[in-house]
Amino acid sequence: MNAYQFSAGTLPLLLSIPHAGTQLTPEVEAGLSDAAKGLPDTDWHIPQLYDFSREMGVSILVGNYSRFVIDLNRPPDNQALYSTATTGLYPETLFDGKPTFAPGKTPTAAQREGYLHHIWQPYHDKIQQELARIKQQHGYALLFDAHSIASVIPRLFDGSLPDLNLGTNDGASCSPQLAQQLTARCGEQSQFSWVLNGRFKGGYITRAYGKPQENQQAVQLELAQCNYMDEQPPFNWRGDKAQLLQPLLQRLVAAMLEHHSG
Secondary structure, three states: OOOEEEEOOOOOEEEEEOOOOOEOOHHHHHHEOOOOOOOOOOOOOHHHHOOHHHHHOOEEEEEOEOOOOOOOOOOOOOOOOOOOOOOOOOOOEOOOOOEOEOOOOOOOHHHHHHHHHHHHHHHHHHHHHHHHHHHHHHOOEEEEEEEEEOOOOOOOOOOOOOOEEEEOOOOOOOOHHHHHHHHHHHHOOOOOOEEEOOOOOOOHHHHHHOEHHHOEEEEEEEEEHHHOEOOOOOOOEOHHHHHHHHHHHHHHHHHHHHHHHO
């Protein structure tokens, strides 16, 4: 199982994209419900949206497997990250509440233990290895965890989600100065709405690896998908929209780097 794709950069920043993967194991593919077969809840096109970061010199880590196999942004003990409705390490329901698997077709506990060891663990090992390498080279390390989600999901949140949802685990995963730098970039424009530590405060990756006291800072950005793609199947990329959003994303990535280099 090749759990991820990785490209090394030259800057002290790792871009993590855990939920863009679409690969399935045979048992998951055979067991998906009709509602899940189109792989809704995928962070569609996120590698393409952040393609500019490769040219900047950012390291990029992209998970290959669908979150319906195992969710790379959940803790290995499957403890809930939010007190409100959410999905777990092995999602049993879709975001809208429909079952992920057909009756009697859920993977076995032994199969899922294999996913943990062969898919989840290698991704997290690579995060830790790359952050350690970056810190050794630069004296500090930055992690940007990139996500997206449909803008309207009544089961998960009321109304429409803001366009950009920055998460710093309520200030625990990065310094106040870095958070201020990022919100300042968002505040410089009026085209896209934004919030800091709203409905999405950062998942397991942000919480586990954001250690500002150890010169290791992490931020999650959850994007409303309507700003760069069609939210209905077949979930097409919308270049006309993406080109309006990408300059702001580039400024946010640059702001993380500037905060430290300055």
